[in-house]
Amino acid sequence: MIPKNHPRYKSLMVRESLAAAARSGLVSLEGLAAHGRGEAFDYLIGERTTASAAEAERLASRLILSAVRPVFSVNGNCAALAAEEIAVFQKRTGVAVEVNLFHRTEERMQQVADHLAAHGVEVLMGECERLVPLAHDRGLCLPEGIGSADLILVALEDGDRCEALRKMGRVVIAIDLNPLSRTARLATLPIIDELTRALPAITEACGTEMAGDLHTLAASIDNQKFLADALREMRERLA
């Protein structure tokens, strides 16, 4: 039992719920390590949304509003941390939600989809094909989802998929607390913020921001600036 007045109450509760999700198989054991890495970077950035991340979140909402086929790619960690926020985000934006797992089994795919559906998310389901050229299972996706999306929102993953999607001409928004990760460095737009802070901020901005031409807008984004801003914030806190 974690006392409510514990100074790290929220963080400990999130850990506890992720540990339970790992025991049930919703989150992979590796996902717990990924969460710990995120916690460390969140500490460094001050566990708050920086002005630069808020700007990225507004930009993200413009990109999403400008996309014709936006898809949110959700893994076990995302589903366990933010199913409710994903449901609200989807209702506001109409974004398609597809489950994409690194530690993929058909059983886990269904488990993540069921968890999202139980929180009101409409999950795209069907026959996956290897449409993203990757040797591992993140390459498997739905032809009517990530396979034909013009914009893909990814969160809490570091690896080669973002690079592959960019090479396919897709716009990629990455929510990732680690500004040094491959995914953050290679995304069209990196959002260096915690998932459950970033998603509501993007949802809210969708109510005020305007759509434009997706690729013109994407080409105008300086992703290095957002990475540099986050690294500067972290350095300042360390100094």
Ligand code: PTJ
């Ligand atoms: O559910 P699966 O099978 O698809 O497994 C997911 C794994 C664990 C494989 C996936 O999440 C992963 O590859 O994790 P990585 O490589 O550790 O990358 C996760 C990134 O997300 C790291 O850069 C973390 O800093 C970051 N991160 C962790 N928690 C959060 C976060 N970023 C934003 N908000 C968080 N809550």
